[in-house]
Amino acid sequence: MFTHHRTQAIILDDKQVGEADRIFTFYTKDFGKITATGRSIRKGKSKLKMNTQLFSFSEIEFIQGRKNNTLTDAVLLSSFRKTKNNLAKLSLFYRIAETTLSFIKEQEKDEKIFNLLLETLQEVEEKNLSKEKLKIMWCAYTFRLLYFLGYKLYTKECMICEEKIEAECYFNPEGKGVVCPKCYPKNPTGIYIDDIKKVFLTNPNRCIKITKSYINNI
Ligand SMILES: [Zn+2]
Known part of the structure; x- marks a missing residue:
């Protein structure tokens, strides 16, 4: 059948x-x-x-x-027509697709992830976004996706030296956490975040949530 x-x-x-x-x-x-x-x-x-x-x-x-x-x-x-005519936006779509496929291996319904993906693509399509803001959107998307998948992401301390992150840091998607500016040169991959508190809220369990207002204000 x-x-x-x-x-x-x-x-x-x-x-x-x-x-x-x-x-x-x-x-x-x-x-x-x-x-x-x-x-x-x-x-x-x-x-x-x-x-x-x-x-x-x-x-x-x-x-x-x-x-x-x-x-x-x-x-x-x-068809996301406007994005397809904009190289910077289109490359963000590729990164979002790549990130999504690399973290999601199995077939499993998750409407939260579907909505996150769709809303992110629609936002990229509709808004005027600088290259820097596109990078932050990818970072935010990745963090929220991982959060929905049940990963606990620690943003209070540097992944390498474990010192407290005050404001500036780099988001490292491979390590699923953040790195302080002192440690960043040891493995210079990641996205620069000028102030961690603007991007993430820390909940009592010390795992992160992206602040909704920040995403909306991009
Ligand atoms: Zn460090």
């Missing part, structure tokens, strides 16, 4: 397979991360092809097979 499903989805990755097929990776509202094959999708100008461009937000229909899912329909809800 094959089951038909319909759900809202954001296309995070697509790969060509064989002559005419594509394998899509979606983050969906009702199923979390899924992959589905679009058969013969590269031939001609099919509706399916037009509505399944990378990073599109679409309502999709797929058949759940025993081993693979097959994409059967897609209705475009947003």
